[in-house]
Amino acid sequence: ETGVTQSPTHLIKTRGQQVTLRCSSQSGHNTVSWYQQALGQGPQFIFQYYREEENGRGNFPPRFSGLQFPNYSSELNVNALELDDSALYLCASRPIGGDTEAFFGQGTRLTVV
Amino acid sequence: QKEVEQNSGPLSVPEGAIASLNCTYSDRVSQSFFWYRQYSGKSPELIMSIYSNGDKEDGRFTAQLNKASQYVSLLIRDSQPSDSATYLCAVVGATAGNNRKLIWGLGTSLAVNP
Numbered sequence: 172e173t174g175v176t177q178s179p180t181h182l183i184k185t186r187g188q189q190v191t192l193r194c195s196s197q198s199g200h201n202t203v204s205w206y207q208q209a210l211g212q213g214p215q216f217i218f219q220y221y222r223e224e225e226n227g228r229g230n231f232p233p234r235f236s237g238l239q240f241p242n243y244s245s246e247l248n249v250n251a252l253e254l255d256d257s258a259l260y261l262c263a264s265r266p267i268g269g270d271t272e273a274f275f276g277q278g279t280r281l282t283v284v
Numbered sequence: 285q286k287e288v289e290q291n292s293g294p295l296s297v298p299e300g301a302i303a304s305l306n307c308t309y310s311d312r313v314s315q316s317f318f319w320y321r322q323y324s325g326k327s328p329e330l331i332m333s334i335y336s337n338g339d340k341e342d343g344r345f346t347a348q349l350n351k352a353s354q355y356v357s358l359l360i361r362d363s364q365p366s367d368s369a370t371y372l373c374a375v376v377g378a379t380a381g382n383n384r385k386l387i388w389g390l391g392t393s394l395a396v397n398p
Contacts, residue, residue: 204385213288213372213388214328227385261327275327 173197175264177276184252184283192247192279196264200274203245205237206261208278214261220245257283287311288375290389298397303360305392307373310354316376317349317356321369322391328372332358363396370394 174197184190196203202221206214216229220239234250243264249256262276289308297303305319316335320328334340334347334356346359356375360367370391 206388211390213390214386215388216385219385229385259327275329278327280325 173274173276175200175262175274175276177260177262177279179279180277181280182282184281186252186254186283188252189248189250190252190281192249192260192262192281194245194247194262194264194276196243196245196262197266197274200264200266201243202265203239203243204263204265205245205247206263207231207256208259208261209255210258217247252283254283257281287387288373288389290371290373290392292390293393294395295392296395296397297363299363299365301363301396303363303367303394303396305358305360305371305373305394307356307358307375307389308354309356309373309375309387311375311387312351312354314351314354314375317347318374318376318386319345319347319356319358320372320374322372323369360394363394365396365398368394368396 176195178193204219205217207217208214217231217235218225218237219227223239236248238246259278259280261278264274287310319332321331322328332345332347334349337349337351340347344361348357370393372391373389374386
């Protein structure tokens with residue numbers, strides 16, 4: 172149990188739809204990162220939020236966007252879903268002064284049909 | 285060249301043997317190195333971190349880092365069937381302020397046979 176909670180755990184969407192995934196980070200963690208993990212691949216960095224601002228982004232198109240709230244919880248939004256967006260989406264939070272995202276949520280399995 | 289490379293496996297070892305997992309990285313200024321374990325359908329779990337050249341031991345796990353060769357490894361002694369999982373290598377490069385991100389390898393699948 173890491174204290175990082177993601178919702179929902181599973182989701183099925185139709186191509187072209189929009190989706191919002193949520194993450195509640197562990198108390199005291201002010202940095203949240205989102206990753207996409209396709210089947211058989213390592214996690215790919217989408218973006219990172221620190222104190223409610225995006226402060227790092229991977230190679231993902233603008234239809235992937237996010238928010239971080241004052242309580243450090245976070246959302247990942249994906250517009251115009253494509254079949255290739257089907258993946259496990261992982262949220263990870265880092266403690267203040269920590270050196271890495273040591274704590275992951277259980278992930279959201281998104282299937283686009 | 286991929287930024288972080290691992291053999292995909294599967295690596296198969298008998299119970300009680302030593303499992304050796306390897307990872308190479310391309311960014312010479314990388315500072316921090318991590319091994320995560322991921323069971324099928326689950327999220328990654330941090331098992332070891334290493335920052336300095338040499339060995340770091342934690343129970344049955346030993347991480348080895350050689351920055352000159354850009355190489356980091358994970359040894360699992362007395363392997364157990366419960367160690368069967370995918371092991372992911374992750375590297376943090378040079379940082380600016382709090383803007384850190386992990387670069388991941390594709391993972392090595394380990395199977396420990398009873």
